[in-house]
Amino acid sequence: RHKTKHQSKLPLVIPIVIYHGTRPFNVPRSLWDLFVEPDLAKEFMGGDYQLVDLYSMPDEAIKKKQHLGMLEYFMKYVYARDILNLWEEFLENFKSCLFLDKEKGYIYVRNFLWYTDSKIPEDKYPDLEKIIKEHFPKEDKEDLMRTVAQKYREEGKLEGKLEGKLEGKLEGKMEIAKSMLSKGYSIEDIVLITGLYPSDIQDLK
Template identity: 45%
Template sequence: MAEDYQLIDLQSMPDDAILQKRHLAMFEYLLKHIHKRDMLKLWENLFTHCQHALLVDKEKGYICIKALVWYSDAKLPEEKQAALEQIISGHLSKEETATIMRTIAQKYIEEGRQQGIMQGMEKGMEKDIMQGKIEIAKAMLVNGAEISFIAKITGLDTAFIASLQL
């Protein structure tokens, strides 16, 4: 770990050298050309120039294609996502395209599930905090504290605190 890391300058590397690398070719090709704003054209070129890498990726369950589609999907405007699916389906079978797109849909479902869990936890914590404030207000009322003082300490509304006395 004491040696300096040597980074590869993909911009200066000829496409032919990248394309000879079998499975990594798709990643390096995309990284080299990512600055080009037309993501759909880049995907078309990726399928055209990386046929051998695509065959290797097919054997691996399209792990590279799935990762690259996830990345691209986040970068593409929603109105262009269907065009990306068309490009993919133009180069892969219907079953392969469906599997890749289903995998991406599953990712979004999982992200939504995680967001729902986080929101539920936040609401649960808010409810617990509110319940704690109410218990404190009740205890203060029993001990003769004034409603305005309880409101100042707990942040509860004075009318609500007054209703707790009933």
């Protein structure tokens, strides 16, 4: 049978349960029957996955999402534009939404700063700091820069520079997930930001 380019890369997954208990195995053999609401589980997990195609989504539609739109906008352009110019555009476009992120402990802004820190050379830090100073209150901008960029330079901990970034070690991602859980974020949002599995985030609860 002819396979498309994408189909040929997908592995065949067959669920297998190996049981070695001493009592007769009497658990339902149907995967869906293992759920409290089988029909609801089948509806959510048995159909097509949800696709959020940021590249085909107009910027205006992303901006209307307000706080979630901050994440989608940054993800849409993070590889396509100079990252410092992206910061300028991002903060200008979402100026009215920054207070929403502040209520969540600047969870998105801090994540974007951690990511940016891994992508720009040392001599570009003054430019990033200037952008932050122009868009945040004094008490906030000092904290943001101290906890991200300046922290690494002042303490000289090069290994610490890898921790807590979006592409960092598992420990950093788990800390981000814990913080987001404490701020009331959904598991879906946490998965989008950290790349962790939903089961890993459930274990943190």
